[in-house]
Amino acid sequence: MTTRTFEDLYIAGCAAWLPPAVPVPETIARRTEAVSVTVAGAEDSGPGMAARAARAALRRAGCGAADVGLLLHAALYDQGHELWGSASYVQSLALPGARPACPALEVRQVSNGGMAALELASAYLRAGTDRPAALLTAGDAYRPPGFDRWHSDPGTVYADGGAALVLSRAGGFARLRSLVTCSEPRLEGMHRGDRPFGRAGTVDLDACKRQFLRRVGRPAAVAWVASGQRRALTGAVEAAGIGLGEVDRFVLPHLGGRRLEAAYFLPFGIDPERTTWGWSRGVGHLGAGDQFAGLARLVEAKEVAPGELVLLVGVGAGFTWSAAVVEIVTVPRWVD
The missing domain is CATH 3.40.47.10 (Thiolase/Chalcone synthase)
Structure with a gap:
């Protein structure tokens, strides 16, 4: 178990990008108590939705690409291509033109991936970097035939969408x-x-x-x-x-x-x-x-x-x- 306490790390911005929601079928609603679920269009990918959320989180944080010293992209399901760096794709859309580009890494800790990214980013920023912020993203689209959002994991309905958070040493609206x-x-x-x-x-x-x-x-x-x-x-x-x-x-x-x-x-x-x-x-x-x-x-x-x-x-x-x-x-x- 790792336990960390902080005095100087803040959440400067956070955001989600969610596609339209559709009603949950009655039989699934009875089992899960869910009422609707967000479902992406054919043109929307997990990393693409994560990048949209990332841009919003950066705007809210008042954070520029030059302030970001680390990008961590967390994903649960298939990101759309084999032997491919989805974190670098998110970086290309969310932090275009940043030179030198910061490390962009993918975190694969399934449903705990966002929190695992928070754990890693907090240690990275505390270790001392020349840039004060880390950009954390998550994004997935659960598509057949590989995944059935209604039945692959009975008891939970899986949603498409992206989310992001900016962790910073330079201040923010919330302290970790x-x-x-x-x-x-x-x-x-x-x-x-x-x-x-x-x-x-x-x-x-x-x-x-x-x-x-x-x-x-x-x-x-x-x-x-x-x-x-x-x-x-x-x-x-x-x-x-x-x-x-x-x-x-x-x-x-x-x-x-x-x-x-x-x-x-x-x-x-x-x-x-x-x-x-x-x-x-x-x-x-x-x-x-x-x-x-x-x-x-x-x-x-x-x-x-x-x-x-x-x-x-x-x-x-x-x-x-x-x-x-x-x-x-x-x-x-x-x-x-």
């Missing part, structure tokens, strides 16, 4: 107070199942889960998941010097309602009204981008005020869990 990431590799088989290595047909995570549970047993798997989640959440709030009850708003992964209840609402006593669930159930799971998009939504909707604390929570197959305490310090200029 703490960040914890922990891992449990005994759970990696839950998303692999018994399949041999190599490409398969349509992703079927439910089948992988059933195969994994037959091997290790449900009690062990449930205990490992619960332990990892608790270590991340309690570790982040303790590192920030607060209690969980002092958190004003929670940005949770955009899972289905039943999964959120089982993983967060009941175990931690989190009131759904203090989360982004009311909004995220109309968007869907953005893969690695839930936390960046959720924070942007809270700020845009004026649902947070200076002095309030926000807990960003992420989880990804593997498993890894991350949680970060963010303190709102000012109302940013880009809020109407």
Whole structure:
């Protein structure tokens, strides 16, 4: 487990670019409690949507290309081409003309990719660089035949879209107070199942889960998941010097309602009204981008005020869990 506390790192800007939403089919809505999901057009790619969000986040941060010393692009699903650098594509669209160009790297930590990027960028900026900011992006488009947004992962509806966040030493509207990431590799088989290595047909995570549970047993798997989640959440709030009850708003992964209840609402006593669930159930799971998009939504909707604390929570197959305490310090200029 890594635990970091900060005094001088800020979120200078964040944004999401989401395509239009479509209604969730009735049978899926009953299972997930989702009402709609954003679906990209044929011309929209995951990295392309990430770049749109990145440009908006940079504008909001008042940050130029010359200020960015690192770009990290997180993705869960196929980015559109083989043997190709999607992070460099995002860089070419979001930071054109920057010379010398900063490192642009891809982060593959599935649904926890955005938070993993935040972890890496915080260490990079604290190590001392000549540029004060890092640009973090996420973007995915879940298309058949490889992925079925309705059925590949029952309990969660997958959404297309991009999100971005600018982390900076030079100030911002929110201060990053703490960040914890922990891992449990005994759970990696839950998303692999018994399949041999190599490409398969349509992703079927439910089948992988059933195969994994037959091997290790449900009690062990449930205990490992619960332990990892608790270590991340309690570790982040303790590192920030607060209690969980002092958190004003929670940005949770955009899972289905039943999964959120089982993983967060009941175990931690989190009131759904203090989360982004009311909004995220109309968007869907953005893969690695839930936390960046959720924070942007809270700020845009004026649902947070200076002095309030926000807990960003992420989880990804593997498993890894991350949680970060963010303190709102000012109302940013880009809020109407």
